Amino acid sequence: MAAEVLAEGGTAVTVYDAMPSVARKFLMAGRGGLNLTHSEELPAFLSRYREAAEWLEPAIRAFPPQRLRDWCEALGEPTFVGSSGRVFPVAMKASPLLRAWLRRLATQGVRFELRHRWIGWDGEARLTFETPAGLRAITADATVLALGGASWPRLGSDGGWAALLAAKGLAIAPLRPANCGFTIAWSDIFRDRFEGQPLKGIALSFGDRSVRGEAVITRDGIEGGAVYALSAELREAIAATGEAILHVALRPDLAATELIRRLSAPRGKQSLSNVLRKLVQLSPVATGLLQEAAKAQGLALSSLPPDRLAPLINAVPVRLTGTAGLARAISSAGGIARDELDADFMLKRLPGIFAAGEMLDWEAPTGGYLLQASFATGVAAGKGVLKWLAGGTAGND
Template sequence: MTDALIIGGGPAGLMAAEALADAGRQVTVADAKPSFGRKFLMAGKSGLNLTRDEPFDRFLASYPDMPPRLRAALDAFGPEDVQAWARDLGQEVFTGSTARVFPKTMKASPLLRAWLARLTEKGVTLQRRWRWTGWQDSAATFDTPDGQQTIDAQVTVLALGGASWARLGSDGQWAAMLVGQGVDLAPFQPSNAGIRIDWTPHMTRHFGAPLKNIRLTAGAETLRGEAMISARGLEGGGIYALTPALRGGADLILDLAPDRDAGDIASRIAKPRGKTSYTNHLRKVLKLEPQKIALLMEFAGPLSNFPEVLAQQIKALPIRHSGLRPLDEAISTAGGVPFDALDDGLMLRAMPGVFAAGEMLDWEAPTGGYLLTACLATGLHAGRAAAAHG
């Protein structure tokens, strides 16, 4: 018997655990993996983007179809609160040129170590290699290195992640357990995912090349951003932000020269080129990088000798693709527990005393601090509600 059980040791689960411990509850956190926060640590390998330092209305606009309960969680724990939380853990932060906020160390591991140490000091029990297998009557059951264990908790917070990056713990296997308890779930779908492209051989030498200073359009969504050419297609923040539209079947259109209009481009292409090759001429007069010219040749080749035609293709290049990368390769997922299945404290209506938080809820947001902030916020919201329950 324990006061409070948290299943899942990522940011949402740990935040719920701290809220419950601060309320004086006896807390156990169980995670299937040998260490906590594995996806959190993976996110920090390229520099841990904690949140955004931008006006709150602009911040909220990055969450499509904002559910009111998610809005309530972010109102209570937003970007400024995330920064204060990191500082309280001894991790100073700074804001980059794109309003992204990072720890000065740029790493996740010092922050996570400090957080786990603080939780331990507050009396939280941390159980590793405890894989949740469901319920036996009112008790949660686990496969552990010491055999099957059960915990009968007064309140439980589920923070089990979505259904991507299964090797890091977010395998979505919890879905069947909740359905068995009468919880209707939204289907899992990839979010923040790359697109699949079967390249012709001439693109091979451009794998890994960045596409900077481009405008991307999918359906009604248009943005300035970046992408990267990979062996499997196109990746990167500009693509990820358009995932909802691309998932819905919208075409992807690239503007390879967003700071020039078609007339200016055409006049530059029309300049005499002498003995210079056509591709070198484009590189010189338009400052187009080789990878952008390669994309033109891939999707609009052979290149038109009519400047006006080529200018239009540079401004609106259709990218033929085969859809999004598979679910497990996506950075995050849409789908999961719908907010209609939860009360205002994120408690499951079908399961009194059981709360849910983090990426297992049905919401999505682009990368760049939005995902982590909402995971922390919903974890805190669920933890506080659980502490006040019963």
């Protein structure tokens, strides 16, 4: 996005990429349908960035969700709003959009140099790259760093830049998993039977937040959209105390009184599992989770009266013991601290060097917020470079 803004401004631009092909993480993001942005009103949209909302607001207001949709449309890839409010290209893929984008950049004169891994600056302040042919030094009038976070490092963004910038005295918040799964000490019986099984139509709660959605049981814990929405709070609680208790509502649409009524019906010779399946419509994995939680508390599930079982069904306590690895997180938290950049996304300690995207210290839930902020900060950094090159006001706080 920065390259496009600069090319439109009449600047000669070269994009250096460490990988053999460009936009690998962008293509990965589109594997399940490219969620570009979200259609909710801007105040609610901005609130998703939590403490970074004020920082990112000018960039997102300058390049808001509708502008992103218009940009896609101009590339021949119209978008639509899904039932959840999320915005997708009609093609539901990243590859057609990427091909159209690369064609346009080529017509604008943007050059690409692949297999160029940036390793810092040489003694003459030139950008230095590792290439198949050896080291290469480049002199640039201005530079935009858009090196990503540290999730899915095999796609190119491995966080190696953090040490390079820290060596220049920049404050870098540690890179941590975001939109990630969590580890749970499942029993062998539960793990072996339910690994890979989805929990559908549930609500997850932690603290004063509750999220509807789905989750998936993994061999070592739990992941999925509803979990990702709470991942920041859960991650920080685990960092502070070593654990977090997540509560799972297995039938969030049923009030406690209705659950008690159903559970009070005569059982005859039916097992509790059959009662839960027939009268409460719990899936086998949901019943298994309920049994797992009861066992952890030393409770015999079958002996609980309806007025004790009903509240447990909609507040199953699950003890999270850690975060899943950063390498498999959807995104990462941490990065270049806000105070290190001016209003144009230029590094104050390194004039002429700008930064954008996930390498900055912000995080957001899934739902289109990650890509929107990456696009918007890329646009903002590109505009900042144009101001810098013109001798304008870039550099003001």
